[in-house]
Amino acid sequence: MTTEQPVFEYDRDIIGKQFELGSQEITRERIRRFCEVLGETNPLFTDDEAAASGPYGAVIAPPGLVYSLQLGQGPDAKVVFGQATFHAGERAELHDVVRPGDVVTARQQIKDVFAKTGRSGTMVFVVRRTEFTNQHGTLVAAVEQSMVHREVNRG
Amino acid sequence: MVEQRYFEQVDPGDEFEEQWTAETPQVAAYVEMNMGGAGAASGRFTSQEGAESVGMRKPIVPGVMSMCLLTRLVTDWMGPQGKLRTIDVDFRRPVEHGDQLRALGLITDTEEQDGAGIVKLDVYLENDRGERPLQGVAIVELPRQ
Structure with a gap:
């Protein structure tokens, strides 16, 4: 049996190039607002007094606040395939805590572009890795996001 | 607790x-907080009209x-x-x-x-x-x- 390689185009030169997306100060107010919107009740994120006697000596940002940050446009692999794009997956690694007043900088690269063919047809995956560092240059989190391009059935 | x-x-x-x-208000608050600059692209997250414009039956x-x-x-x-x-x-x-x-x-x-x-x-x-x-x-x- 022969497997026909799916045909799709993309910008191969973009793979592995780092792009700085921008920086943002994570204020105490930003943490408070995130907790309010997401319904966070863990005192580590919400209660200054309780968090003062906790493991970090103060309130910290919930992990989701960091991977919700959208600090700018990332690289574009210029994939030419299909008519629809979906968010397929997200993997977050939490390396260190983010405290009020920390300035977080995001850098992003496209790690991989590849095709898979299954029962529902061919899909092209674009995997982006975003690394978040604080003002000391310490890696606080990294997120790998998979977007999928696919053809839409028009039957 | x-x-x-x-x-x-x-x-x-x-x-x-x-x-x-x-709930729609909670989703809208999240989008406003994190995706404020996404413009029309965020419509599918916040309104019926925005969802239908990209072929979805309801906002997501x-x-x-x-x-x-x-x-x-x-x-x-x-x-x-x-x-x-x-x-x-x-x-x-x-x-x-x-x-x-x-x-x-x-x-x-x-x-x-x-x-x-x-x-x-x-x-x-x-x-x-x-x-x-x-x-x-x-x-x-x-x-x-």
Whole structure:
């Protein structure tokens, strides 16, 4: 049996190039607002007094606040395939805590572009890795996001 | 009420859950807070009109917002001294506004690594149609008693 390689185009030169997306100060107010919107009740994120006697000596940002940050446009692999794009997956690694007043900088690269063919047809995956560092240059989190391009059935 | 959980207290097979209804005002507040610059591209998350313009029957919840709710499930369960190391989520189908969801955690493994208590969990969102729009795995470090 022969497997026909799916045909799709993309910008191969973009793979592995780092792009700085921008920086943002994570204020105490930003943490408070995130907790309010997401319904966070863990005192580590919400209660200054309780968090003062906790493991970090103060309130910290919930992990989701960091991977919700959208600090700018990332690289574009210029994939030419299909008519629809979906968010397929997200993997977050939490390396260190983010405290009020920390300035977080995001850098992003496209790690991989590849095709898979299954029962529902061919899909092209674009995997982006975003690394978040604080003002000391310490890696606080990294997120790998998979977007999928696919053809839409028009039957 | 969030309480501290210890490594010695957990076993594979233990389950826990939280309830969540994806209400439009909450989704709109999240989009405004995090995607303020997304413009028309964020319409599918906030309005019926925006959803229909991209062929969706109802507005949907941003994938990362749903992931934040699964993260909250885990951080609430582990307590202030727990550490979330990784969370890895697959988005299998959209979460629509108005969906009544259960966020569920199932402990699949516990092991000691260099003195640290490491717990592996399956996490997922289940909607009121019996579907699992998000499914993933989290790795947590819990304190010892």
